[in-house]
């Protein structure tokens with residue numbers, strides 16, 4: 333299968349402080365890839381750099397065969413890249429429906445219709461809570477809303493940063509099922525940042541371990557187990 337995303341020696345910094353020291357990894361089209369690693373190693377910075385929210389200092393980033401390292405975020409969105417930040421960033425004072433509708437802002441095709449029912453099919457709770465304010469949802473429901481809002485723009489590649497952080501296990505279970513469906517039924521590619529191995533293992537096909545701004549290990553999900561992972565998570 334071809335790569336939808338390929339990073340080669342990707343480097344990024346905040347001012348003088350380099351965070352990504354040369355990251356190499358790939359996402360196969362129609363698969364889910366997970367990046368794991370301890371707090372502060374640069375996982376979120378990597379997703380922001382991929383999306384164009386942090387500048388690439390050196391190296392290459394390709395969407396299929398196209399070099400995209402210098403493109404601004406909105407152009408990446410046009411090309412089918414959707415980013416869901418850590419902490420989700422839904423709008424608390426807007427209703428669930430209004431938050432979802434915001435996803436249409438990223439859609440350039442004026443004839444495209446708002447796929448409201450498709451989102452409710454994936455996340456029935458959002459239909460029940462359609463008129464509720466986003467800020468009144470639980471953390472897990474907000475995460476579902478954030479994923480729903482990105483799906484409105486029909487992305488081909490989703491960058492998803494720690495969706496299970498601080499949410500209850502039953503909702504994490506629902507989210508895992510939805511992510512699997514997105515890959516299987518819709519052929520969407522997913523780049524997931526996740527620290528919970530049980531969740532990652534359910535969703536992902538391939539994984540990378542990041543440490544201090546570099547990939548230090550990789551493998552297929554069969555090789556992902558607690559002892560291997562804890563070796564890199566500790567120390």
Ligand SMILES: Nc1ncnc2c1ncn2[C@@H]1O[C@H](COP(=O)(O)OP(=O)(O)OP(=O)(O)O)[C@@H](O)[C@H]1O
Pocket residue numbers: 346349351369370371372373374375376377378418
């Ligand atoms: N806007 C910023 N300006 C300067 N430094 C930053 C900025 N954002 C993050 N950093 C630093 O970059 C490093 C990597 O942070 P990043 O958020 O990418 O880590 P992470 O792996 O996502 O961590 P976590 O698991 O806690 O989410 C940290 O040392 C952090 O303090």
Ligand SMILES: [Mg+2]
Pocket residue numbers: 375376377418493
């Ligand atoms: Mg992070």
